[in-house]
Amino acid sequence: MTIVITGANRGIGAALLEGYAKAGREAIGTSRRPEGDLRALDVTDPVSQKALAKSLGLGPVELLICNAGVYLEKGQRLATGYAPEMWAQTFATNVTGVFMTIQALMPNLNAAQNARIAIISSQMASDTKASGGSYIYRASKAAALNLGRNLATDLKKQGIAVGIYHPGWVKTDMGGAGADIGAADAAAGLIARFDVLSLATTGCFETWDGRAHPF
Numbered sequence: 001m002t003i004v005i006t007g008a009n010r011g012i013g014a015a016l017l018e019g020y021a022k023a024g025r026e027a028i029g030t031s032r033r034p035e036g037d038l039r040a041l042d043v044t045d046p047v048s049q050k051a052l053a054k055s056l057g058l059g060p061v062e063l064l065i066c067n068a069g070v071y072l073e074k075g076q077r078l079a080t081g082y083a084p085e086m087w088a089q090t091f092a093t094n095v096t097g098v099f100m101t102i103q104a105l106m107p108n109l110n111a112a113q114n115a116r117i118a119i120i121s122s123q124m125a126s127d128t129k130a131s132g133g134s135y136i137y138r139a140s141k142a143a144a145l146n147l148g149r150n151l152a153t154d155l156k157k158q159g160i161a162v163g164i165y166h167p168g169w170v171k172t173d174m175g176g177a178g179a180d181i182g183a184a185d186a187a188a189g190l191i192a193r194f195d196v197l198s199l200a201t202t203g204c205f206e207t208w209d210g211r212a213h214p215f
Helices: 011-022 046-056 084-104 106-110 135-158 183-196
Strands: 003-005 027-031 063-066 116-120 161-166 205-207
Touching (some): 003 011, 011 027, 011 183, 046 084, 063 084, 084 135, 116 183, 161 183
Parallel strands (some): 003 063, 063 116, 116 161
């Protein structure tokens, strides 16, 4: 089984890669600036997307984990912050980058049996849990959730399941030291969720520990 994880150089992506390795399961990690065994992928760059797809050849990808993401707006103020460039950069990675990765690897997903796509979103995507602030990140993750839900509808016809996940508030560079759980715990929970994703549950929005998340 071949698994591809974007943004695997740190945080949740690195923890997922390590979790699969410890379980003896083959996984390919990517990073914008690769090191070691990671493959190069800038999710915002179509040329980089094509290069990754070429490196995979016609090999099947049973699970694509769209994890790469940015959170650029910490400390921004409503009156003076949230510059247009920040919106553009965030959406390029968190939304367009997800779509382009899926699009680039569609031949590999179609080559697999019972292929699955996992999109890492956030509880901050939820319309019913709108606690304010972080407008760009929230909007981008809500867009990623919407993207995943609509892809689930269209790709079901091709036998590909799509799940969208809140990884928890995780102790990473993005989540901060005051977060609730460690990256290894989040990764273990997410791996368990990915393992049971199927056409029967496609379009789900779930937490790392298996609870349905409100939209």
